[in-house]
Amino acid sequence: MTTATARISRPGHAIAKPSRNKATRERALAWARRAPLLPALIFLIIVTQLPFVVTLIISFLNWNSLSPGTTGFAGFENYVTVLTDPDLRQAIFTTILLTVAVVLASLVVGLGLALLLDKKFIGRGLARTLLIAPFLVVPVAAALIWKHALLNPTYGLINGVLTWIWSLFGSDTPPQLDLLSQAPLMAVIISLVWQWTPFMMLILLAGLQSRPMDTVEAAQMDGATPWAIFRHLTLPHLRQYLELGGLLGAIYIVQNFDAVFTLTAGGLGTANLPYAIYQTFYFANEYGLASAAGVVVVIGTILVATFALRTVFSLFKKEAAR
């Protein structure tokens, strides 16, 4: 801090003492610039990178804390198990399916909502606030509400509304759903789409509002239809925002634990990798296996993150150029 102060307040000093210790001064200056950065950087390296290195090491060990005698080097055995064990392989497929379905559905619905909210209408601010609400309920609480208040087969709101609508037509045999036991993965997907659509909507709305209106107006002058304007102007402009929303959404949803844990407790083929890993080390005490599965998640995330980083970078460069 103090060296940085010195740098700002003593520009004359540099002229007074020229070449002799110029190199030392420049080095000191570089460190003065770096110093404020270091605490955050060092802290993050210790708390996030070090544990992952340990995970990597453990993933090559045979280590079940319940049978300490058998601990030893396992080579790629854990990785083979992750890829061949039916439960863990199922967890990999579930993770991919869950992530892709939630991201695509919430992107499409979010795009529709963003296009609507980009127009001016009465009470737009309030409508926007209502739309953000799903994203602001604590995730465990949201999952609990879906499980007990909405999807419960006997008194949940969804079946309740079905009963009510059918009774309006004089029927006392309304269709009653039981998603949680008949299509549990669908239940998880629906609750996550509900929760993540606002996120996509906000990103896409930011994209829409940064759209240069002069080209749109020029297109209108030339008699372009709204669809043509959307297809050839809006959508290309939104592409980066769609990519960013999709990739960030994917990175967050791959890691989802709360919804799976709360809605189904991983039952009936809904266990994704985070939940499976949690179970493998927390209940089964299979440390080596859990670590290998963790490394698999990281490899998958790196694949997605590489694209995400590129997208963020292009937006970032645009901003830096301003």
Place this chain on the structure above:
Amino acid sequence: MSTLSPAAARITPEKSSTPAGLRRRGKSRMDPTRNNTAAGIAAWLLALLFATPVLWMILTSFHSETDAATNPPSIAANLTLDAYKEFFGEASGVSPWPSLINSATASILSTVLVLILAIPAAYALSIKPVKKWTDVMFFFLSTKMMPVVAAILPLYLFARTVGALDNIWFLILMYTSMNLPIAVWMMRSFLAEVPVEMLEAAQIDGANLIVTLRKVIAPVAMPGIAATALICFIFSWNELLLARVLTGVVAGTAPVFLTGFVSGQGLFLAKVCAAAVVISLPVLFAGFAAQDKLVQGLSLGAVK
């Protein structure tokens, strides 16, 4: 520029004389300054649909247990505070207060720690950028993209070995590392908004760092810092996996407390809703307060 152009669009078609039919039609659909009734109705219907689970949660929390669990739903049932009394009352067995206090402690203290670490870092990355600052930014981002599950076992083993399991301070450190990258990214984008001319002017006037920070940087960056703090608070408050693995009886947070309701049967629906409302309230307030910056935080400052 963009605020001026709609007005320009309104003037131009009237000035020109030739084929106006197409233009008018296009304009009436696209002009953002015009009320659009159809879009408004559609948006409102969807907004209500999306808000229904939240509104239903709030309504149910004010119903009695018997009115809460009916099919068809009893919307017009009498309102009561019973579920809240039951939730906070000692009669229910476990008091939610320790977990709420733990959540508040963990969220607030980790947010303070994040700000202490992130503000100087963001300063070094924007106002006096270090060499290769973009590389540093992407390193921060990459730590955020690593799933928690990939590091949780060593953290758990470490905490168990040093006796930090079920200790709120260890959780605070974890939350700090979880939010630090987001905070650095957001804060950098806010500090980058400080005009260079203002900084140069301050330097020419001989202002030292403290004065520059207080008079030039703080006024521009303060709203952004506040929004960053709110977003870090939300993330910490919401977090479940780390809390579930690293805490237990003593340091359990509100989301961990909520997991006690996972297998709760229908008899306590109103209480479940009351619990969900109480625990979501701080986030709802913080989120609505920071909603303009929320997307910036979630997209790591890449989108404004």
